[in-house]
Amino acid sequence: MFDQGSRMTLSARRIGAMCARRGVVVSGAVFIMALVSVGLVWWLDPALHGAFDTALLWRNALPVFLLILLIYGLGGRALLALLLGAGFTWLVFEVNAIKEFNLNEPLMPGDLVLWHQVLHNMGFFAHYAGHRLALLLLALGFAVMLWGAWRLERRWRRPGRASRMALAVLSLVAIITLYRGNGFWYEAYAGETSIRFQLWSPIDNVQHVGFMAGLVRMSQRVRIALPKADQSLVEEFAARHAEDLQARTKRQPPAELPDIVVVQSEAFFDPGVLKGVDFDQFVPNFGRLAATGITGSLTTPTYGGGTIRTEFETLTGYPMEAFPTIVYPYYGLAGAWMPSVPRRLEALGYSTTLFHPFRSSFWNRRQVMPELGFQHSYYRGSFAGAARAGKYVSDHALFDFVLAHLDDARHDPQYAMVITMENHGPWDSDAGALANVLDGHPLPQGLSAAGTQELTYYLSHLVNGDAALGDFAKRLLARPRWTVLLFYGDHLPALPHAFADLGFDDDGAEVEEHTRYLLVSNRPLTPRTMNLSSYELPGLLFDTAGLPEDGYLALSSVARQAWEQDHYRHGPEYGQVEFNGARLEVSCRRKLDAAGRCGEGKP
Incomplete structure (x- = not known):
């Protein structure tokens, strides 16, 4: 024991x-x-x-x-x-x-x-x-x-x-x-x-x-949440501009509705903002077209990538700045009904089509684009035999595909949203045979080896894409049907070495620089310059085509008009009207009425 x-x-x-x-x-x-x-x-x-x-x-x-x-x-x-x-x-x-x-x-x-x-x-x-x-x-x-x-x-x-x-x-x-x-x-x-x-x-x-x-x-x-809107600010503005809002809401569409083609060009900007580079030096076709229509600098909500931020603004008119906690709008914001540009045009009898020669799953477009009002979509599978420029389908091939679709379309007016891929980054790669297009377009002086590689790759695709734009616009606007073409860049490319080597004319940072846009038509159009943000493009498009506007879109257009007339004293106030109007319409999921309140009708 x-x-x-x-x-x-x-x-x-x-x-x-x-x-x-x-x-x-x-x-x-x-x-x-x-x-x-x-x-x-x-x-x-x-x-x-x-x-x-x-x-x-x-x-x-x-x-x-x-x-x-x-x-x-x-x-x-x-x-x-x-x-x-x-x-x-x-x-x-x-x-x-x-x-x-x-x-x-x-x-x-x-x-x-x-x-x-x-x-x-x-x-x-x-x-x-x-x-x-x-x-x-x-x-x-x-x-x-x-x-x-x-x-x-x-x-x-x-x-x-x-x-x-x-x-x-x-x-x-x-x-x-x-x-x-x-x-x-x-x-x-x-x-x-x-x-x-x-x-x-x-x-x-x-x-x-x-x-x-x-x-x-x-x-x-940070939480994915909608900020509370200041409804009184929106209502007061609507009350002061009731006549303008009513005029836009009751505007009768033209007897002949135009075909509308919107091209979102990947990483397009004019290198003329760089020191030692002239405007239109590398994009002569863009410059020639811009001189015949409405053009200006375009402020976009992203740099180097994040394409869907600019894309969302131009499809809805809602500024991303109104939703500061939401980085990617196709996740957590645009997953349900919204009174977008395609939906408004669909209500007027338009056939709405998206063209994007890349994966439909990328950026969640396959789920979101139908919600935003696109009836038809063509993604990478539809471009299996298309010519490429580098890694991606060339702008030439993409534009040929769009023109063929428009030629085969029925008599309904067409709305085509074209999202290019040719000049997608990264831009520090070898341009290969495509670098030959830079013959006659000398690079600016003062570039390092890394900056030369970046700018050679980017400018090769830029010049190639500009030639494609010139050919596309020529054939598109030669059609007998009234046609409106809106072309813009979604953001500047990330060229850190080239930008550091050259610097910008205004000595600003690359994230503060702007891209450009143009709007042209084969019907008489008064050329003018307007510097805009990408969320203001829908209002410009509807004004140019003479289409009725309602809800936030009408409110935003009136705010832009008021800003042009009196931005020295009340410019920031008009910006807050737009931000709060967007928050209000998104949160209640109804179009705003003429009084700046959530409408009663169901979507």
Whole structure:
């Protein structure tokens, strides 16, 4: 009996000693994870390389540490958790660097809606990464390291099941509450004594406070939600301009409705805004056409990418600035009924068609475009045999396809929305044989090797696309049917080296520069210059064609007209009228009535 009790006591001591050793191992592992997290963010984030700031350092390291701790709690293998956490953190920083380079903005919470887009379009996004073979080899090497860590890490080093569950639950709750800004987390990242972060300038702020801290701060503040509209502001404006609103609403459409063709040209802008480059030097056909119609600079809500932001504005008339928490409008905003341009034209008897020689799933267009009123759509599958210029279907081939469709159309008036792809980025590639189109178009002086490569690729496609525009407009406007052509660029391309080498005439930043638009017709049109924002293009289009306007579209057109007459004293007020009118119409999902209130009729 005595021997048995001694053995039991000895076993208890051994178990206690083993638990103590495991506790020490776990504590040591957690401490090492914390140190690795700090070192990792300091190494990866240039924003932390200046003066040593412990407050910024721990706020940036905390999200990484919690991720590694979660993996450790789920698997119980410290080395594997460190490798996985560090690898994922490095990948996020690399993706953020690519986005900052091409779009001049960091990864943001709204980008999470695109995860399935990235998975289903890896080939497309891989173009932006460069050195794809090296990346593949790196991924294979990392997978081998993970396998080795999984096999070699000793099982006795793993914490017990209860400890692992506690670590996993604790870290998961901390991650969720951290990014939601619950409790003391909000004070830690947004309180009076914490980091200063201005939500309206994400790129400047993450470069100041660090990427991880900035991402947490944006997540705490940003939700996909509609801001509350100031209805009284809209109603007061509508009351002061009741006569103008009624005139637009009751305007009778012309007896002959024109065919309307809208071309959204990928990354089109006139390099004449660059130092050492003349306007129309690389786009002579655009310049010739613009001189015969309505033209001007165009302010768009994006740079380097994010095409659907400009696209959404020109299809609805709603300014993206009215919805500051929504980064990608085809996710969470345009997924239901809206009184868009295609829907208004459909009600007048138009046949509405979309042409885009790329995947229908990209940017969620397959689901959204029918909601926005498109009856017919032609995507990449319809252009299987079309000629390409570089990676994508050429503008020449796309325009030929559109003309063939218009020639085969019935007698109904046609509305065609054409979204080009030829000059899509990245623009740091070899232009190949297409560079021959630059013969007679010398590049400006002062370019570095990287800037020369960027500008050669971009301008080759720009000149090629301009020739396609000239041919398209000539044939389109030669048709006997009344036709209106609206052509515009969705955003400037991301040419960071070329832009830095040359600079802009106004010494502004690339994100502050404008693209251009033109509106021409084969019926008499008074040439004039009007500088607009892309959300004002629908109003210009309806005014030019003499079509009735209602709801927000009428309100926006009257606000634009009032701004032209009195923008020195009340310009900002008119902008707020448009923003709040858009919020009001979207939130109530009804067209605004002539009094600036939600209409009673159902969509």
